[in-house]
Amino acid sequence: MAFPYKKMTDADFNSIRKLTSSDRVFTGSEIASEYFRDEMPEYGIYQPELYVEVLNTAEVSAIMKYAYEHNIPVVCRGAGTGLAGGATCKYGGIMLSVMRMNHIFPVDHKNQTITAEPGALLVDIQTAASKEGLFYPPDPGEKTASIGGNVITNAGGMKAVRYGLTRDFVRCMEVVLPDGSIMNFSSNVVKNTTGYALKDLIIGSEGTLCILTQVTLKLLPAPTCTSTLVMPFRSLEECADMVPEVLKLPFIPTAIEFLERELIDIVERNLNKMFPVKEGEAVLIVMYDASSKQELDDAVAKAAEAALANGALDCFIAGTPERAASVWSVRGGILEGMKADSVAQEECDVVVPRSRIAEYVKAAKKIASSHGIRVEPCGHCGDGNIHTEILRDPEMSDEDWKAATKASLTELYSLSKELGGQLSGEHGIGNGRLEYLEDFVGERMIKLYKSIKLAFDDKLILNPGKVIEFNK
């Protein structure tokens, strides 16, 4: 077993400088503190011993070969927008940033794909596709995330209801294994039954199996028109009960989200972004994409009628980009708004079957209030991925906060399991949810995970201590 890892010396620093370039290698106090954590510092702040910005696959391979030989842990880092404490150097060692590997190759029209290096930003991929009349649908809220991070965490986002997850759009990839070997998983083909589907295993492996150095993504023809509906309800329960009704309609929605008035107030109060609908204690936001105005109008009318028939106070239609932006900017401001409204946050990212959303939401509120904390369920109810945000108020002591969140999370996870759900829908395990995983999936599953990890990374040098923990 590789643990404990080698503490890096000046000789190691110089070797990495030689393999790359000294102006791209930083050590000790030269390393900016933003690289000690991701978007959730609550899940761990760890200083890397060395931070390096790589330019190409050959450099990644050379660094991995060196790290493998010298038993140094390596954590690959994209834009650092993760929400699971995944891209942090828990055991020190090397933080390898791929953000300079951000080239996007021209769209391949014959295959309807786009190929990019991992540091390319999601927003740039989306723009490159749309310039060619095509569409890359996965849309996690964070557009400045790197595509590498999106792939390696299997990012979801709100359009998953209609289009699916990042995994559904990855055709093939080039990766570097922990020993430095360069491998390709699948190729630019639509079908593939050649051996194990390692490509799909890598997607969502959170940087624990290999380092992604290039990815080819499937694109779709861009929808020509879109509309967003806002359905206000008297209660969150009524709002959640509407979800299966929307899914029953003959049009597949692109996104279904819900927001409670309390959460809208938080965004309005802290970010000064006003929501255009004042009615209702909770609102359901439903988005439709279509390839013709007629199709869109039909979908909107049917959904509006269904809303009114199921107790909605009204149904508001945001049919222009400005109107839709006034709705989605408030939805997009939730995380920022909550950060401004509380001193700390903890997030539960469970996913439950769509038929059990209302039950989950009702029970989650009860669980939180029994532990004396504020909880704000919101999120992608079209796919059952309910982000249950737990907020710390300033008067709460450290001990009370820790005890209350731990107790709430334990109950929320067991509730999700009871309802047939999963522990994490899209943010991943990382470091933040590690302690809850074994209880959730069971001992035999953890053994299987460990065997997979060892098959790729026998020295356990790649992002150690994330998803599974060998060195407890």
Place this chain on the structure above:
Amino acid sequence: MKIIVCMKQVPAGTKVEIDPETGSMKRMSEEARTNPYDLFALESALQLKEQLSGTVSVLTMGPPQAEEMMRDAYAMGADEATILSDRKFAGADVLATSYTLSQGIQMLGGADLIICGKQTTDGDTAQVGPAIAEHLDIPHAAWVSEILDADEHSIRVRQNLASVSQIIEIPYPCLITVDKDICVPRLPSYRLMCRTKERPVKTFGFKDMPDQNLSRYGLIGSPTSVEKMFAPPETEKQVYFDGSSQEKANALMNILISKRIL
């Protein structure tokens, strides 16, 4: 309280296209939508109506297709909609457009308060609102960024004028033009859309105007002659800084200070 909101249907795209052959603006080349500034005007009117009670009428000059925009205004809560549509109104510049609208307002019996958007996204002159007030000989405040107070007799507003901010109180009847972001316009309601489906949108032409002097309307009433039309150069640009974090932060500070943002 009687409020009239002037609105205009503009091309839906954000980029204005100029026909390279004729040098004139390509209109209706694609789908149309309500001038975004006018939605802020309508929302301001609806909020005042909720506060003071009364009616909100929307008025436009344009082709019959403008009915779609008027139905949208009904779905937001407008009580009455009027289109001034006549071939004799076509080809109007700021002067003739504002005169026609002022005639339309007189025809509707006038109003306590007239609200326009600050400008349109196609013509872009920002002059029609104030010109209507001049034709009607009533006071006006352009570029209003905030409505501070209003009662049955007057309205108090903040104007954001290029270099100064001014608060004024104007007695009715008066006209204001509102800037974007004065409020967040409400969305059209499906309930109201169904409820107002049968409500008529009135259309009037030249023959209904109080002033029957044809030389005040349309192309004949437009002294402006356009020599050439071109899309203005993009004024937004990106700046990249080089150097250390300290140098980059200083460069950013200098720009923010020079633009008086800080």
